[in-house]
Amino acid sequence: MSRAATNLQIDSARLWGSIHETAQFGATAKGGVRRLTLSSEDKQVRDWFRQACEDAGLEVHTDALGSQFGLRKGRDMSKPPVGIGSHLDTQPTGGKYDGILGTLGALEVIRTLNDAGVETEAPICVVNWTNEEGSRFAPAMMASAAYVGDFTTDDILSRKDAEGTTVGQALDSIGYRGDKPVGFQKLGCFVELHIEQGPILEAEGKTIGVVDSGQGVLWYDGKISGFESHAGSTPMPLRRDALATLSEIVLAMESIAKKLGPNAVGTIGEAVIANPSRNVIPGEIAFTMDCRSADGAIMDALDRDLRAAIAEIAARRKVEVKIDLVWRKPPTHFDPKLISAVENAAKTLGYSSRRITSGAGHDACNLNTIMPAAMVFVPCKDGISHNELEDATQPDCTAGTNVLMHTVLAIAGVAS
Ligand code: HGY
Ligand code: MN
Ligand code: MN
16 A cells, blocks of 8 residues: 555544534434434435535435435446445434444545545445434335345335335435436445444443444334223223333333343334323324344344233233334344454554444445445444434544545555
């Protein structure tokens, strides 16, 4: 690698400026970001990102699900591009860094290579994946899942949000239903920079997480059908209370995950009472469940024990509980060669690092099913994420982006 490239460092102030400039799109009063996928706020950041990619000389295209691809030519265009990037959508009470650091860090890599006049052998492609969060439309990591063939484009376009709007309608409403078919942009590999979204790196004083694996995910849609009746005149033993039933399910989920832990987690993050009223016993509730483990056998145990507990609760309370497994993502084991490239980049740059498993799902986890993939983590304050308090430091974000850049240079090769 040329001497210039060996010592290359990103422009820390420019990266930090971009992160905070884009945080205005969907900024919340508590200092977070609310940028649900395919919302008007998402359109604002997408427009900003497309312009920034074009200004950096990238050839920008959008696919049928709105994912944005910015291609930087390499000396040898016969080589598949090295993919880098993440997502720009957020949770309803999201932060400034989840997804954004990886996408804008990838842009900063391009900007730095441009400034230094570094040409790589292989091309590089920056990606903003549509709907990584899965909050408005399920599943999470939706567009990268379609890219790797887990879902058809039409299936995803028909997915509906809570208001009944389809992905296709939402794409059209912001003008991001692209003209390229999903999968048009081939990638040779994918490396994603992301905040850890957990407490380990900060607690151990490590700057870089070399991600070697990721938890598997189980998503369920649930429906409880009890019986609406008068809150005052219905004796307790005669009630078929949907909310009391759900309360038992929540506690059962918690004790099953703890029993199967520490490598198991379970969450009920959504619950909607149909026709809620203070003096009516809840008769019907729709809810969702999210279970995860890095061990496939524990995932199976979570599913088995949860179903058994729900069946017992439903029978005892004389209510019907239906649960549908709507998404099963097996655990991820990233590519050993790419993992080493990340680890070597961290060591060469003098950053402390440790191997780590990702608790969260990421687009790289999907890409890893059809190509070599890996991830670079940096710490986030108190391990907090999916919360408006999410925070990270400029030095850590700079370090992570430098590691991403040198990993890319090692994979793509430097022509000049
Ligand atoms: O759910 C996840 O793990 C990701 O943050 N969408
Ligand atoms: Mn993310
Ligand atoms: Mn997230």
